[in-house]
Amino acid sequence: MSATIFSVEHLSLSYPTAHGERSVLRDISLSLACGQKLALYAPNGSGKTSLLRCITGLLRPKAGTIFFHDKEIRKEADFQKLRRKVGYVLQEASDQIFFPTVLEDIAFGPLNLGFSPKAAQAKAKEQLAKLGILSLKDRPTHALSGGEKRMVALAGILAMEPEALLLDEPTTALDEEASQKLLEILAKLPTARITVSHDLLFLSSVADTFYTIENQQLINMPCPILHSHKHAHFGGEKAHSHIEAHYTPNV
Numbered sequence: 001m002s003a004t005i006f007s008v009e010h011l012s013l014s015y016p017t018a019h020g021e022r023s024v025l026r027d028i029s030l031s032l033a034c035g036q037k038l039a040l041y042a043p044n045g046s047g048k049t050s051l052l053r054c055i056t057g058l059l060r061p062k063a064g065t066i067f068f069h070d071k072e073i074r075k076e077a078d079f080q081k082l083r084r085k086v087g088y089v090l091q092e093a094s095d096q097i098f099f100p101t102v103l104e105d106i107a108f109g110p111l112n113l114g115f116s117p118k119a120a121q122a123k124a125k126e127q128l129a130k131l132g133i134l135s136l137k138d139r140p141t142h143a144l145s146g147g148e149k150r151m152v153a154l155a156g157i158l159a160m161e162p163e164a165l166l167l168d169e170p171t172t173a174l175d176e177e178a179s180q181k182l183l184e185i186l187a188k189l190p191t192a193r194i195t196v197s198h199d200l201l202f203l204s205s206v207a208d209t210f211y212t213i214e215n216q217q218l219i220n221m222p223c224p225i226l227h228s229h230k231h232a233h234f235g236g237e238k239a240h241s242h243i244e245a246h247y248t249p250n251v
Contacts, residue, residue, distance in 0.1 A: 004070065005164045005192055006055060006086060007031035011064030013050055024050050026216035028064070032164055032192050039207030040196045041221065046213040048196045049091060052166045056088050084113070087157035091168040093149040102128070102144070102152050103137040109160040127159040131185060146173030151182070158191075165193035171202055200224050 011028045014021040024047045032038060040048050053059040055066065057079030066073045068082040090096050099105040106124035107117070115123060128134040133151050136144070144152060150173060157165065170186075171179045179202065186195070186206040197203050203210070203224070210221035 003033045005032050005034060005068070006082065007067045008051075008055060009065045009067070011051075011054060011061045011066070013047070013054060013059065013061045023216050025054070025061070025213070025218075028218045030211070030218060032194060034163070034192055035190065036192050036209065037207045038194045039203040039210045040194060040212070041198065041200055041203055041210060042213040043198055047216065048213065049168055051213075051218075052088060052168055052194070052196060055166065056083055056086065084160070085163045086166060087160060087162035087164070088166045089150075089153055089157055089168060089170060091172060093146070093153040093173070096153050096156070097141050097144075097149055100140060101137075102139050102141055105141055105152065106156045106159050109156055113160060123159050124155075127155045130158075131155050132181070147175060147178040150174060151178070154182075154185075162191065165189075165191050167193060167195045169197055170195065171197065171199055 007030065009029050011025060012023070013025040014023050016022075028051065030038075030051075040051070042048050050059060054061050054064075057066075057073070057076065068078065068085075071078075073079055073082060097105050099108060103121060103124050106127060107120040110120035110123040111117065125134060125137060128137055131151055131154065133148070133155065136148060136152065139148075141149070141152070150170065154167075154170070167186075170182060174182060183202060183205050186193075195203060195207055208223070210223060212219050212221050
């Protein structure tokens with residue numbers, strides 16, 4: 001089996017408008033191999049989510065080709081095979097949580113893969129334990145906080161043992177403590193992934209290769225540099241530190 005899990009070649013996407021169409025992505029080529037941890041950093045509205053939706057077949061591009069293990073994807077049945085192995089954690093976690101309880105929701109994926117109900121529940125509990133949220137297993141999904149829903153959505157994807165992950169703004173709705181917990185989980189996770197975010201500091205801790213989107217095109221970025229800086233504020237006499245990450249797009 002090829003080390004490349006999926007790739008897109010010369011992908012372009014446009015959205016219809018009242019006056020014709022608006023170009024969103026133009027001539028984009030990208031691949032994800034086993035073990036790679038890619039980051040896509042760009043402002044809102046730049047096409048990051050649209051690219052993930054094209055990869056998973058939820059949007060169909062105007063032009064370009066998508067491959068899964070070096071085989072061209074041409075029809076919906078092919079995308080279904082890809083989606084079983086490429087887990088997509090949506091920006092809005094509520095959009096992928098459907099069942100009354102957390103355990104039922106996470107067990108649904110393994111059930112679809114052919115696990116028995118007992119084995120699917122065991123798999124769900126195992127994944128909840130790995131993420132440190134086993135205490136949520138009997139909670140009604142409607143009663144979860146935004147951060148809890150995001151962790152449950154991630155657990156549901158990981159329970160299917162995907163080859164790759166697509167994470168769309170994973171820190172949305174997370175407080176600082178939950179973001180740190182997610183960061184620690186992703187730092188230890190060997191699964192290949194593309195993490196999309198406008199939080200460069202978070203990305204710098206969970207990825208090793210960086211891209212951005214400028215003028216509808218994908219551009220390789222240098223790795224962000226974490227650095228401390230001098231500043232002044234009240235209370236500055238107390239021991240503390242500030243770390244920042246900066247990237248200035250090409251103009």
